[in-house]
Amino acid sequence: MLDYFLSFLILTGAIFTFIGSLGLVRLKDFYTRLHGPTKATTLGVGSLLIASVIFFSTRGTGVSLHELLITLFLFITAPVSAHMLAKAALHLNLDSLAKMPVEKAPEEKVKKVKKEVEEKTDEIQTDEKAAHVSSEEPAKESTPQNSNEKLADS
Amino acid sequence: MTRLLPHPILTPALAGVWLLMNSTIEPGHILLGLLLGWMIPILTIRFWPETVRIHKPWVLLRYISVLLFDIVMANFTVARLILGNPDRLKPAFARLPLDLTSDLAISLLANSITLTPGTLSAKLSEDRKFLIVHALNETDPEAMVATIKKRYERPLKEVFETC
Numbered sequence: 001m002l003d004y005f006l007s008f009l010i011l012t013g014a015i016f017t018f019i020g021s022l023g024l025v026r027l028k029d030f031y032t033r034l035h036g037p038t039k040a041t042t043l044g045v046g047s048l049l050i051a052s053v054i055f056f057s058t059r060g061t062g063v064s065l066h067e068l069l070i071t072l073f074l075f076i077t078a079p080v081s082a083h084m085l086a087k088a089a090l091h092l093n094l095d096s097l098a099k100m101p102v103e104k105a106p107e108e109k110v111k112k113v114k115k116e117v118e119e120k121t122d123e124i125q126t127d128e129k130a131a132h133v134s135s136e137e138p139a140k141e142s143t144p145q146n147s148n149e150k151l152a153d154s
Numbered sequence: 155m156t157r158l159l160p161h162p163i164l165t166p167a168l169a170g171v172w173l174l175m176n177s178t179i180e181p182g183h184i185l186l187g188l189l190l191g192w193m194i195p196i197l198t199i200r201f202w203p204e205t206v207r208i209h210k211p212w213v214l215l216r217y218i219s220v221l222l223f224d225i226v227m228a229n230f231t232v233a234r235l236i237l238g239n240p241d242r243l244k245p246a247f248a249r250l251p252l253d254l255t256s257d258l259a260i261s262l263l264a265n266s267i268t269l270t271p272g273t274l275s276a277k278l279s280e281d282r283k284f285l286i287v288h289a290l291n292e293t294d295p296e297a298m299v300a301t302i303k304k305r306y307e308r309p310l311k312e313v314f315e316t317c
Contacts, residue, residue, distance in 0.1 A: 016229060016233060019233045019236055019237065020236075022236055022237075023232070023236040026236055026240045027236065027240050027243070028240055028241075028243075029245070031245060031274070031276070031288045032240075032243060032245050032288075032290055034274055034288075035232055035235075035272065035274055035290045036232065036236055038268055038269070038274065039225075039228050039229055039232040039269070042225055042228075042229060042269065043225070043226060043229035044229075063177060064177055065174050065177050066174065066175065066177060068174055069171065069174050069175060072171075075225075075265070075269065076265065078268070078269075079264065079265040079267075079268035079269055079275070080265070082268050082274060083264060083268065083274075083275055083276065083277075086274060086275075086276035086277065086288060087276060087277045089276075090276055090277050090286070096245070096247075
C-alpha cells in the first residue's frame with residue numbers, strides 16, 4: 001500500500017517537473033518562460049521530497065528530515081533567482097508580449113539622470129583630491145546633453 | 155542585550171536548521187546549534203541592519219498556511235496554462251504600490267508573489283514605492299494588484315510593522 005502511495009508521489013513530482021521544463025519550450029517570450037521553472041517545479045520537487053522523507057523514515061533507520069531543508073531553501077532561492085533574471089531582462093529591454101511597464105514620468109527621469117551625472121562628477125572629484133577646480137565645468141556642461149540623449153533613446 | 159543577542163529570532167531559527175540538517179535532537183547538537191545560532195548573527199551583523207520583530211505570530215502562521223495552499227494551486231494553474239494554447243495567453247505587467255517599508259517584509263512579499271498563481275515579481279523601483287509584477291495570463295491587472303495587496307501585503311504589514 002505504502003509503495004503505491006510513494007510511486008504516486010514520485011510520478012506526480014516527475015510530471016510537474018516535466019511540465020515546468022516544457023514551459024520553457026512552449027511559452028513565447030522571456031518573461032512568461034520564467035513562470036514555468038519557478039512554479040510548476042516547486043510542487044514537483046516538493047512531492048519528490050515528501051516521498052523521500054516517507055521512504056527513508058519507514059526503513060527503521062530513524063527519521064530523515066533533511067528534505068524539509070531542501071524545500072525551505074528551494075522556496076527561498078527560486079523566487080530570488082527569477083527576480084534577478086526578470087530584473088536583468090527589464091534592464092536590457094528584452095522583447096515582451098506584454099506592454100512594457102512605465103517606470104517613471106518623464107520629468108522625474110530627467111531629474112534622475114541629472115542626479116546620476118552629478119553623483120558621478122562628485123565621485124570623480126573626490127577621486128582627484130588635488131582639487132582641480134577646472135574639472136567641474138565640463139561635467140556641468142554635459143548634464144543637459146546626457147539627459148536629452150537618454151530621453152531620445154526612450 | 156542587543157549587542158550580545160542582536161537577532162533573537164535568528165538564533166533559534168539557525169539552531170533549528172542545524173538540528174534538521176543533522177536529523178537529531180541530541181543535547182550536544184542542540185548546544186552546538188544554539189552556539190552557532192548565537193555566533194553567526196554576531197559575525198554577520200553588517201548584513202542584518204534591521205532588527206526583526208514578529209508582532210502577531212498567529213497571523214504569520216495563518217499567512218504561511220494560506221501561502222502553502224496558494225503554492226499548490228499555483229502549480230496546477232501554471233501547469234494548465236503551459237499545456238493549453240500558449241498563443242491565447244495574455245501576459246501583462248502591473249505596478250504594485252507598496253505600503254510595506256521594511257526590507258524583510260518587502261522581500262517576503264516579492265517571494266510570495268513569485269510563488270503564487272501566475273504572477274512574478276520583476277523589479278523593485280529605486281525609491282521602494284513600487285513593485286513591478288509580471289502576470290502570465292491576466293486581463294484585469296488592477297484587480298490582481300488589489301488581490302495581492304489584500305491577501306499578502308496586509309498580513310505581512312500586521313506581522314512585521316506595527317499598524
